[in-house]
Amino acid sequence: MTDDVVSALLHPIYVRLQETAVPAGGAGSEYILFFSYTDGRNRARVETFRGPTFADAWHRGLARLRKVVAKHPDMIRWLRVDTVDEMRRSNWAELKRQLTEVKRNYCRQGISLDRNCRHAFLETEINANAMFYGGVEYPHCVVNEKNFRLYAKLRHGLGDVDLKDATLVWMFSSRGFFLDKERPDEVHEIAGPGRSAGCRIVEALDDDLLSKVIKSSSTFLTGQVGDDGRFIYGWHPCFDREIQAYNSLRHASTTYAMIEAWEVTQDAALWAAIERSLAWLLREAICTVTLPDGTEAAFLVDVGNEIKLGANAVAILAFTQHAVVGGCIDHLPLLEKLAQGVLHMQQSKDGSFVHVLNYPDLTVKEAFRTIYYEGEAAFGLMRLYSLTGDERWLSAVEKAFDHFIAKEHWRHNDHWLSYCVNELTRYRPQERYLRFGIENVRDHLDFVLNRITTFPTLLELMMASEAMLARIEAMPDMRHLLGEIDLSKFHRALHFRARYLLNGYFWPELAMFYAKPQRIVGSFFIRHHAFRVRIDDVEHYLSGMVAYRSKLIGNSNRVRKAEATV
Incomplete structure (x- = not known):
């Protein structure tokens, strides 16, 4: 030069x-x-x-x-x-x-x-x-x-x-x-002073930009999957230190997000990484157990011989999404067993769940660990029902929702429950379920608008809620429910949060100041954890961005169709 x-x-x-x-x-x-x-x-x-x-x-x-x-x-x-x-x-x-x-x-x-x-x-x-x-x-x-x-x-x-x-x-x-x-x-x-300081000014969060972000972050995840299918779990980028811990639940949920991203990118290397990741789960993490009644169930066994309700749930999500997108039904017998594992952890008396078991004796280790497990479990069963039409899974979800409604789980503003109730109301558009979905987000809009952290699951919460609200709009007998939420504020919060997620993106002008820029550029980070880049951090950003792009594309297509009819 x-x-x-x-x-x-x-x-x-x-x-x-x-x-x-x-x-x-x-x-x-x-x-x-x-x-x-x-x-x-x-x-x-x-x-x-x-x-x-x-x-x-x-x-x-x-x-x-x-x-x-x-x-x-x-x-x-x-x-x-x-x-x-x-x-x-x-x-x-x-x-x-x-x-x-x-x-x-x-x-x-x-x-x-x-x-x-x-x-x-x-x-x-x-x-x-x-x-x-x-x-x-x-x-x-x-x-x-x-x-x-x-x-x-x-x-x-x-x-x-x-x-x-x-x-x-x-x-x-x-x-x-x-x-x-x-x-x-x-x-x-x-940008100068403010929450976006240090990063490029983005004029429009459009299809082109979203596609690039989805491509780069899914490419990052592709690069974290080894030949054996195991991920590099994450990095502390300030000093380029690898995170040595592991979590099979997050392995499975990250794979699910990668499959969502593949629907956008159609990238061959990404698909190969997905196949390796699923193969690792089959080979190293999922075990079959015969239940007391003779039923065969499968469990994703995590570190410390733990069976986590949420782990089985996201394994179902990953293999179900793989079947839907790739057209492969080879794993249907496994999905049956994983779902039986979830049902084994559901309490027949009230529809609630036990959260953590010991492997292999299936004794209870923790009756409750995190509220997210229950939403994950119900969503996983709903996605499997969508694939197979087996009423057992839908019945289990309805029983779970009796529990969720009775315990007012909407107060947790859980994005997994938002995903689940959106899926459930496609098949059971009952007012109590639709109202639960609205309550799950209605009083959370100020938080979505004002939260200083990027909090990527907030966009997932908003996108799943938006899909359900759009369906309510098309249901004359349920449209009165829309009066229970400030729709203008909802949409303002949704678009704000989508743009705000870019504050957690490793643009090159930000990545360049860290120890190994090329390793992290194009990924996502959690600022208050020392800019940590972990596979599940990237996963949640990625899922939200994929859903937001899908909404933009859908809206654009509807506009074009409307213009074509004029």
Whole structure:
């Protein structure tokens, strides 16, 4: 890459950034620019440049990049330039107090150790190096002195950092632009202060963008499935540490989401990974047991020889979806046995479920563990009923709903129950079931609109509820139920949550600051868990996005059909 090529590559950023850049610094007289770049394989290098004019600061940064490229032509794949908007003086005592009021990993400002940003760190650097992360025992941000000093030495060569209470420190906001050398005509604006700080501004969450996100996140999951069908369970991306734990329930539920994604992408590598994953479940995790009445049942046995109600349920979902999408009925005998396992855990007296058994003696380990298991179990049985028409499974779900209604389980706002009641009312459109579905979401809309975390299961809850509400609209004798929910607010919350999920997406302009960008780019993360990327985290984002895209496509098709008839 020659000097001219470097200038040409950065010129679109120069044009756009000079229109918005303002002088900052402690005296308010300098333009301050952060140039961040990486080859995609390693953590981004970040360098700061200042000047009395924007052009001065820019040309200093440009000169540095020319030198980098002259020595290492492949060093720059992703490039981002941020400019400081505003600085605010404080001290460490006040900053530490303020951090106690900020949710863990949700500090959205940069900091400087001096008023002119000679020793400064972008918000993305702070988060990607866990500088304000004290561990799960702290619900709020906290200065991690060890990590802070390590990165300060790496970034600025500082031998020590004075973190005493009285020492001055400056907070700043920034905004900027990003480009990928492989797509030089696409320059993405980086949002300034707010919940979306540090990520590109998205104008429209349309089919094209949704398809790309579904493709990239399902490709990530494909890459986590080994030759033996077992997943790499997850990553802590700040320092590229693999999560060593495992959970067969999440293995199965992630596979289910991958099959949903395959319906969108039709990707051969994804399908091969799905087949390997299901084969692992068959070979390593699912065991057959003869019940006291002589019936053969199958159970997904998890770590610690646990039989979890939810594990059997999501195994049913995965193999049922595989049959529906792939047209393969080879696993119907297995599905029968898995469903018998769920029925064995259902209490005949009231329709409730026992949650965890010991394997192989089937003694009760925990009567209750999490409310989600019951919704998963009912949904799994409903999907199997949809496939086979066997009344046993529908009858069991109706019995379960007698329990759910009596115990007011709608108060839990469980997305699995939303999935289930949507499926149930396709076959039993009874008012009590439809009302349960409405109650499951009705009083949760403020939470959906205001929750600071991405909380991906909220979109799943909303999408399943939306499908049921759309059917009620077409049922004259049930349409009165729509008066029990604020539909305008519901749809506003649904679309807001779908867009908000992109705040948990590893865009390249965010991934570039982590230890191994290429490993995590295009996946999804949980910010308050140190940007953890785990297969079930990605799963829930993916399922919600697939459902939301399906809704958009359906609406577009209906509009086109209507226009064609005019």
